[in-house]
Amino acid sequence: MKKQHGPLDDPLWVRAMRLVIAVTFLLVFLVTPLVLVFTAAFHDGPAAFWSAIQDPVALSAVRLTILTALVVVPLNVLFGIAAAWAIAKFEFPGRRLLITMIDLPFSVSPVIAGMLFVLLFGAHGFLGPLLEHNDIKIIFALPGIILATAFVTFPFVARELLPLMEAQENDPEEAALTLGASPWQMFRRVSLPRIKWGILYGAVLCNARAMGEFGAVSVVSGHIRGQTNTIPLHVEILYNEYQLSAAFAVASLLTVLAIVTLIAKSILEWKVGTK
Amino acid sequence: MSASRSRVLPGFGLSLGFTLAYMTLLVLIPLSTIVLRTATISPSDFWNTISSPRALAAFRLSFFTALAAALLNGVFGVLVAWVLVRDRFPGKRLLDGLVDLPFALPTAVAGIALTTLYSPDGWLGRFLEPMGIKVAYAPLGIVVALTFVGLPFVVRTVQPVLENVEGSMEEAAASLGAGRLATIRRVVLPEIRPALLTGMTLAFARGLGEYGSIVFISGNMPMKTEITPLLIMIQLEQFDYAGATALALVFLIASFVLLFVINSLIAKGSLRISRS
Numbered sequence: 001m002k003k004q005h006g007p008l009d010d011p012l013w014v015r016a017m018r019l020v021i022a023v024t025f026l027l028v029f030l031v032t033p034l035v036l037v038f039t040a041a042f043h044d045g046p047a048a049f050w051s052a053i054q055d056p057v058a059l060s061a062v063r064l065t066i067l068t069a070l071v072v073v074p075l076n077v078l079f080g081i082a083a084a085w086a087i088a089k090f091e092f093p094g095r096r097l098l099i100t101m102i103d104l105p106f107s108v109s110p111v112i113a114g115m116l117f118v119l120l121f122g123a124h125g126f127l128g129p130l131l132e133h134n135d136i137k138i139i140f141a142l143p144g145i146i147l148a149t150a151f152v153t154f155p156f157v158a159r160e161l162l163p164l165m166e167a168q169e170n171d172p173e174e175a176a177l178t179l180g181a182s183p184w185q186m187f188r189r190v191s192l193p194r195i196k197w198g199i200l201y202g203a204v205l206c207n208a209r210a211m212g213e214f215g216a217v218s219v220v221s222g223h224i225r226g227q228t229n230t231i232p233l234h235v236e237i238l239y240n241e242y243q244l245s246a247a248f249a250v251a252s253l254l255t256v257l258a259i260v261t262l263i264a265k266s267i268l269e270w271k272v273g274t275k
Numbered sequence: 276m277s278a279s280r281s282r283v284l285p286g287f288g289l290s291l292g293f294t295l296a297y298m299t300l301l302v303l304i305p306l307s308t309i310v311l312r313t314a315t316i317s318p319s320d321f322w323n324t325i326s327s328p329r330a331l332a333a334f335r336l337s338f339f340t341a342l343a344a345a346l347l348n349g350v351f352g353v354l355v356a357w358v359l360v361r362d363r364f365p366g367k368r369l370l371d372g373l374v375d376l377p378f379a380l381p382t383a384v385a386g387i388a389l390t391t392l393y394s395p396d397g398w399l400g401r402f403l404e405p406m407g408i409k410v411a412y413a414p415l416g417i418v419v420a421l422t423f424v425g426l427p428f429v430v431r432t433v434q435p436v437l438e439n440v441e442g443s444m445e446e447a448a449a450s451l452g453a454g455r456l457a458t459i460r461r462v463v464l465p466e467i468r469p470a471l472l473t474g475m476t477l478a479f480a481r482g483l484g485e486y487g488s489i490v491f492i493s494g495n496m497p498m499k500t501e502i503t504p505l506l507i508m509i510q511l512e513q514f515d516y517a518g519a520t521a522l523a524l525v526f527l528i529a530s531f532v533l534l535f536v537i538n539s540l541i542a543k544g545s546l547r548i549s550r551s
Contacts, residue, residue: 010455015362022358023370025351029423030373032398033380033388040391079297086291089284098294104302107530109484111504112523115511116305119312124516126308150301174283183285205378212381214487215504219511232383232487239387239491251384258379265379266372 037255040248052238052246053253060226061234062253064145068230069210072150076206077199080157084195088165099162105154114148114219140222145230148216153209157202164198164272197271204268208261212254309527312520324521329497330506334525337503340414341482344421345475352429352474353467359430360437374430377423382487389420390492412494417502420488425478432474433467440466473540480533483526 042049052058083102087095105113119125121138131138138144172194176186214232221228229237231254238247313321324330359371377385393400393410403410410416440463448458486504493500503526510519 018354019358019362019364022351022355023364026355026370026373028399029426030376032392033385033423034376036388036392036398037384040388075297079294082290082297083294085286086294090287090291092287092291101298101302104306107480107484107533108306108527109486109504109507109523109530111486111507112309112484112527113305115507115519115523116308118511119308119516119520120305122516124514126311147301151305154298154302170284177283177285187286208379212379212384214381214383215508218486219508232381235383235387244391247387251387254381254384258376258381258384261379262372262375265375 034255037248037252040245041252042245043248044245048245049249049252052243052249055246057226057229058231058234058250061229061231061250064142064228065211065230065232067142068145068149069207071146072153072210073203073207075150076153077157077203079154080159080161080202081195081199083158084161084165085191087162088168089170102155102158102162105151108151110152110213110215111219113151114216116151117144117147117220139220140224140228142228144220145217145228148220149210149213152213152216153206156206156209157199160202160205161195161198164195168194197268201265201268201272204261204264208258211257309520309524312516313524316517316521320517321521324518325525329501330503330522332498333501333503333506333522336414336417336501337483337526340417340421340502341479341485343418344425344482345479347418347422348425348429348478349471349475352426352478353433353471356430356433356437360434375427377426382424382485383491385423386420386488386491389423389488390416393419393492411492412496412500414493414500416492416494417489417500420492421478421482421485424485424488425482428478428481429471429474432470432477436467436470437463469540469543476533476536476540480530483530483533 083098086092087099108116118139120127121131121144122128123132123139125139138147172190173186176190177183181189211230212232213230214236217230218233218236221230221233223229223233223237225237231250235247235251235254238244238250316324355374359367359374390411391397393403393416395401395404395411397411400411408415410419444462444466445458448462449455453461484504486502486508489502490505493502493505495501495505503522507519507522507526510516510522
């Protein structure tokens with residue numbers, strides 16, 4: 001490849017200035033908050049950091065967050081594969097509408113998303129009396145947290161897989177069928193290996209949002225300490241109680257998760273070949 | 276580009292059936308409750324809720340802060356995308372990867388970090404405060420939080436387009452005697468405009484609904500720094516479901532109109548590409 005030259009080279013001062021402005025913008029908006037989280041987390045020393053993380057209430061928040069993600073991510077992966085398969089491989093009326101509707105949860109404010117489930121299952125909601133009668137608790141309990149989280153992370157896997165599968169030819173699948181593979185064998189041995197990195201990519205993004213979701217979970221959780229508090233809600237409580245270094249210590253766990261997510265994301269982007 | 280769709284492949288009924296069932300249970304039925312609930316509110320109550328001074332102030336604040344953040348991200352997003360595509364500097368790959376941080380970092384963490392940074396004795400606030408610039412606990416803080424949250428959208432939509440216009444077209448314009456600025460204005464800008472608008476609309480839509488990062492930095496003063504999602508939250512906490520539903524419905528309709536605009540923009544954008 002020939003190197004760029006002549007007409008495309010801006011004067012040195014123009015290049016220097018745009019570089020300085022862009023990098024300063026990124027440093028101020030992205031790097032300083034990151035540095036601050038870890039600095040504030042260790043503000044009162046490593047001992048305070050560890051005791052904030054090993055606090056039983058913090059540990060129960062970690063457990064609840066992991067449990068929620070363990071339910072939500074596989075469900076949305078399953079949905080993503082099914083939706084992408086139906087939309088990418090077949091033509092049917094309403095196909096475009098379905099694509100638009102998959103993105104719906106992204107344009108709903110998380111607070112409103114949580115509210116929907118309160119309207120449906122809350123004490124004053126449509127199904128509230130029925131649930132109360134049968135002694136089933138959804139709002140201010142684990143099922144509500146799972147539903148709200150599943151709602152806000154609904155599109156992630158589907159929207160990653162859809163373009164990937166649309167770009168793939170169907171020849172390998174058709175060949176497998178011709179050679180006598182059963183539909184299930186064809187899917188497992190031929191289709192799945194071709195989309196596995198895409199699935200993982202969507203799952204990583206879905207997981208990051210599921211573990212970090214705040215607004216929607218805040219509405220349905222009821223903030224019961226040690227019971228319905230996820231990690232982000234625990235951070236909020238500590239912060240509002242002016243336990244700043246404890247709040248940032250717990251927040252640093254989520255920040256490490258975010259950094260791991262970014263690293264996994266760039267590795268997977270390279271694997272999928274989207275970038 | 277799209278592969279030919281098949282009549283031979285199996286699994287259509289199963290995959291579409293599961294897709295529709297899951298979407299209906301998790302998304303459509305919950306969304307329909309908001310319409311059903313609104314139907315039980317008398318029109319005058321509905322109108323009084325959404326036109327109360329506090330609700331109007333919240334709508335206005337949500338709209339203008341999201342718009343300001345989208346515009347800021349429009350300007351800086353193009354600049355950042357430009358630098359990441361065209362310039363070489365040490366640490367470029369690291370910064371490029373970091374652009375997605377707002378997608379990965381939980382909003383509550385962003386909220387408390389930004390609030391601490393911009394509070395009067397924070398790392399950045401201590402310099403801004405003496406200059407009379409109040410960020411934390413002021414509308415400007417909401418703009419800062421929304422700029423953070425929406426930062427990746429414009430960069431990530433403009434970046435691939437900028438990678439594609441590279442070179443030939445600009446060289447052609449330049450060799451035909453166009454100045455550098457004219458080349459950028461006439462050749463590069465029209466090329467990235469659909470992507471830029473899409474990115475800004477996405478950032479704007481995201482900003483409208485954002486809650487987690489804002490509750491910490493805004494100070495939440497009614498009429499002054501109270502955004503619509505927070506007002507909805509307050510009404511839910513007071514068990515005023517009718518009020519919360521009315522506000523949410525108006526807010527949702529605004530969001531859906533936006534989604535429609537985004538999709539038609541994207542459609543227009545792809546039309547441009549297929550023609551050329």
